[in-house]
Amino acid sequence: MELVGLKIWVGGIVQGVGFRPFVYSQATRLQLTGWVRNTSSGVEIEINGNPTQVEEFMKALSNNPPPLARIDSIESQACPVNGYLSFDIIASQPNPGDFLPISPDMTICEDCQRELFDPSDRRYRYPFINCTNCGPRFTIIQDIPYDRPKTTMSAFKMCANCEREYQDPLDRRFHAQPTACPECGPQLWFEANGQRLAEKEAALATARDWLKRGKILAIKGLGGYHLACDATNTGAVAELRIRKRRNDKAFALMTFDLSSVERECFLSPLEREALLSRPRPIVLLERRPGSMVAAEVAPNQHTLGFMLAYTPLHLLLMEPAPGFPEILVMTSGNQSEEPIAYQDEDARQRLVGLADGFLMHNRPIFMRVDDSVVRVMHNKLYYLRRSRGYAPDPIHLKKEVPSILAAGAELKNTFCLTRQNYAFLSHHIGDLENFETLQSYEEGIAHFERLFRIHPEAIACDLHPNYLSTRYAQNRAEQEHLNVYAIQHHHAHLAACLADNNWVSAEPVIGLSFDGTGLGSDNAIWGGEVLLGNYKSYQRIYHLAYVPLPGGDAAVHKPARMALAHLWQAGLDWEIDLPPVEALCADERTALRTQLEHRLNAPDTSSMGRFFDAASALLGVREKANYEGQAAIELEAAASPDELSAYEFGIENDIIDPGPLWVSMLHDWRAGLPLPVLSARFHNSLVNLVVQLCQTIRQQQGIDTVALSGGVWQNRYLYERSVKGLQKDGFKVLVHRRTPPNDGCIALGQALVAATTMVG
Ligand code: ZN
Numbered sequence: 001m002e003l004v005g006l007k008i009w010v011g012g013i014v015q016g017v018g019f020r021p022f023v024y025s026q027a028t029r030l031q032l033t034g035w036v037r038n039t040s041s042g043v044e045i046e047i048n049g050n051p052t053q054v055e056e057f058m059k060a061l062s063n064n065p066p067p068l069a070r071i072d073s074i075e076s077q078a079c080p081v082n083g084y085l086s087f088d089i090i091a092s093q094p095n096p097g098d099f100l101p102i103s104p105d106m107t108i109c110e111d112c113q114r115e116l117f118d119p120s121d122r123r124y125r126y127p128f129i130n131c132t133n134c135g136p137r138f139t140i141i142q143d144i145p146y147d148r149p150k151t152t153m154s155a156f157k158m159c160a161n162c163e164r165e166y167q168d169p170l171d172r173r174f175h176a177q178p179t180a181c182p183e184c185g186p187q188l189w190f191e192a193n194g195q196r197l198a199e200k201e202a203a204l205a206t207a208r209d210w211l212k213r214g215k216i217l218a219i220k221g222l223g224g225y226h227l228a229c230d231a232t233n234t235g236a237v238a239e240l241r242i243r244k245r246r247n248d249k250a251f252a253l254m255t256f257d258l259s260s261v262e263r264e265c266f267l268s269p270l271e272r273e274a275l276l277s278r279p280r281p282i283v284l285l286e287r288r289p290g291s292m293v294a295a296e297v298a299p300n301q302h303t304l305g306f307m308l309a310y311t312p313l314h315l316l317l318m319e320p321a322p323g324f325p326e327i328l329v330m331t332s333g334n335q336s337e338e339p340i341a342y343q344d345e346d347a348r349q350r351l352v353g354l355a356d357g358f359l360m361h362n363r364p365i366f367m368r369v370d371d372s373v374v375r376v377m378h379n380k381l382y383y384l385r386r387s388r389g390y391a392p393d394p395i396h397l398k399k400e401v402p403s404i405l406a407a408g409a410e411l412k413n414t415f416c417l418t419r420q421n422y423a424f425l426s427h428h429i430g431d432l433e434n435f436e437t438l439q440s441y442e443e444g445i446a447h448f449e450r451l452f453r454i455h456p457e458a459i460a461c462d463l464h465p466n467y468l469s470t471r472y473a474q475n476r477a478e479q480e481h482l483n484v485y486a487i488q489h490h491h492a493h494l495a496a497c498l499a500d501n502n503w504v505s506a507e508p509v510i511g512l513s514f515d516g517t518g519l520g521s522d523n524a525i526w527g528g529e530v531l532l533g534n535y536k537s538y539q540r541i542y543h544l545a546y547v548p549l550p551g552g553d554a555a556v557h558k559p560a561r562m563a564l565a566h567l568w569q570a571g572l573d574w575e576i577d578l579p580p581v582e583a584l585c586a587d588e589r590t591a592l593r594t595q596l597e598h599r600l601n602a603p604d605t606s607s608m609g610r611f612f613d614a615a616s617a618l619l620g621v622r623e624k625a626n627y628e629g630q631a632a633i634e635l636e637a638a639a640s641p642d643e644l645s646a647y648e649f650g651i652e653n654d655i656i657d658p659g660p661l662w663v664s665m666l667h668d669w670r671a672g673l674p675l676p677v678l679s680a681r682f683h684n685s686l687v688n689l690v691v692q693l694c695q696t697i698r699q700q701q702g703i704d705t706v707a708l709s710g711g712v713w714q715n716r717y718l719y720e721r722s723v724k725g726l727q728k729d730g731f732k733v734l735v736h737r738r739t740p741p742n743d744g745c746i747a748l749g750q751a752l753v754a755a756t757t758m759v760g
């Protein structure tokens, strides 16, 4: 039979995932000759063979790729038969300018986990075991193409056994760039007070012993350091909280496997699936009554954030044994708002007052990456933080866009770089409020631009001139003579939700952008916004009535003052028995009244987040907050699921007036109704409002698609009832699926608004 020649180009995540060995085994099985190689834009293949077998090869490529591969494109073209004698894997071919997506870090696979606990395996109990299907990727890659010399594993010379596996196309460690073994790879040690106390297996044993005795350890993981302690030891958890300083935020928890989670929390099938999924995110779960976890882990919340051990080191550390804690706190290794520590020397310096001891290793982390956080809401997975295990997977766009750098917002910052159909939304950077976070932001941007070979043609940022991200954007634009697009925060929310849903129509949708803060086009601080818009533009149809925001951004920590500002705006008295009145001394109240009357450092705000804070303080749930959203989270936790009544808002023109709601709520409070009922009625009022406003807009404009974006939509009570209410009424509801609803999505929205404006 006549032989044919074919050249094939495969794009997507096809490097570092065992793709070439897969090609090799398929080609040899079908007696094809030729070669395969990595390029900087994917994988290139040339084959010679008979036409039926060439066809079968093409089928295998698209139908059965290796588990971690994600193919975006396969192109092929006939070529001359070159008379190859065998099929070979040949050297990589870098091509300046080309790019391809990079795999996120991957949880240990089943094969490696089996070897890890197999006494006859040469990698038995080796904490850095990995293969082409698992192990570190994004956190160790310094440049592309993805080969060992361009990773932080370059310093480790493979031993003869590892080298043999690495070179054998039929071995599952063929070209596994981070491959290592106890002979040649990274090692563990344990140190305290600047002294190395133990190495390797003994280091692990010491760490376990210290944890068992209630100590707090810094543990170097995949994307940075964690702080760990026994989650059932109240003293240890309380001590950790003191050392991390002024922070009531919940600590994440880790277990060896599902069984301990099952005992502590209620688990739906979807939540179980999320816990076991390859990215191994932190999953927020409903806590069971009688759970063993110390109350200080998540003060005043009814949820716990669990993740399963995701690296071989974590598995060894948490291996079940009598007397050893089944559940460890595994919170980010930092003090309050700083970025997570990931470099050893930096960790020693910054964590010395926080940790009693350090479990360390010598595999360097190049990119720090925090754990991801998800929650199942309305029977779907919802990202609250998209980071380890997901980033840097691109968001695929339906339309090609110019190359844009979008700088993102201030809090929960991520940035975004676009190229063709890809939006590379970064891992979670954090709150851009200090030098360390800004530095890791700038390094992150430089790294993404290098990895994905992106030279921005334009820059997008927030309308707020004083965000550090905006200043960075302005500086870069000036230096590189690029246009800057300053995009209104809540428009960016709407656009992000559209992009997340692959929305291509120019038809406007109703955007319910409910969040804490974002600068408006009138210089007020927006946050309770009902918009009508598309990628390109928006109209503000309704918004929460303006109230003075006493002290500006500082109001985030003072729900009591926010409550009094709301009452003042509504013309209601500060009666002495009201919880927020009681919470402030007479002098403070006098000063606040002067501040409100004379508008001293009290800008207008329509913030939905602060509206929740006010309600929380008014009902005596929380008068002072240690982090943004705390008052609202605790108010939600109090809501009774069975209460159906609600209060009314006043609506006049485009203004949503909460005055009538406050009057009814205070009436109920004075009548002595219990908190769960009051909280539920407050939430139900917003659900009704949402449906009512959307109905009015539909009547007037004929629009029946609604997009929900903004941090307030992390409120499960509000979210689930609003989605149900809108769907029942025939609305198509767009919610965030691939990106978080909070400010972690802003950069994506900014990029899309800028792109649409540029293209015209
Ligand atoms: Zn593996």
Ligand code: ZN
Pocket: 158, 159, 160, 161, 162, 163, 180, 181, 182, 183, 184, 185
């Ligand atoms: Zn080795």
Ligand code: FE
Pocket: 489, 493, 515, 516, 517, 518, 710, 711, 742, 743
């Ligand atoms: Fe926002």
